Amino acid sequence: MALVFAAIRVLLGLFFGLSGVVKLTDQISADVYKQMKTQFVQFADVFPLKDFGFKPDPEQYLLAVGWVELVAGVLLAFGPQILQEISNFVLCIIMIGAIYTLLVxxxxxxxxxxxxxxxxxxxxxxxxxxxxxxxxKSE
Structure with a gap:
């Protein structure tokens, strides 16, 4: 069973890494990158901290999410256990934010x-x- 979880962890980490790269550059897919830039304009408009006076610049928001997904994805896939757990937590927060944004x-x-x-x-x-x-040990 540990092998199944390890495979899920590595594949999910690689998925997030690739997702981050797509947000950072148009070299993978120019169309997807362009679509992401357009979407992040909308995402910035409904950013959860907007009510507290913080509205991110859409391009900076895209870059920040891209870098977080890239780094956390690589660490989730290949990092030491403590960094895997931290990356998992960070990526959970990103996914909760994504779901919130899409629902709003x-x-x-x-x-x-x-x-x-x-x-x-x-x-x-x-x-x-x-x-x-x-x-x-006493058992």
Whole structure:
């Protein structure tokens, strides 16, 4: 079972890494990069901290999310366990933000599916094995 979780972790990490690269450069897909730039204008308009007076610049927002996804994805896939756990937490926050943003923009629920699936897999990785009892040395 550990091999299955390791495979999920690596594949999910690589997915986030690639997703981050797509947000950072138009070298992978110019059309997707252009679409991302357009979407992040809308995303900045409904940014959760907007009510507190913080509205990010859409291009900076795109770059920040791209770098976070790239770095956290690589660390999730290949980093030491403590960095995998931190990356998992950070990526969960990103996915919660993505779902929130899409819901506020009243996008179809199908648009939330990728972020919801990713969040579910991240949460699965986060809780795996935490329910098992470990044997103490005295037993």
């Amino acid at each position: 923009l009243k996008e179809p629920l199908a648009m939330c599916a990728p972020a919801t699936v990713c969040l579910g897999l991240l949460l699965l990785l986060a809780v795996r094995g935490h329910g098992r009892k470990t044997k103490s």
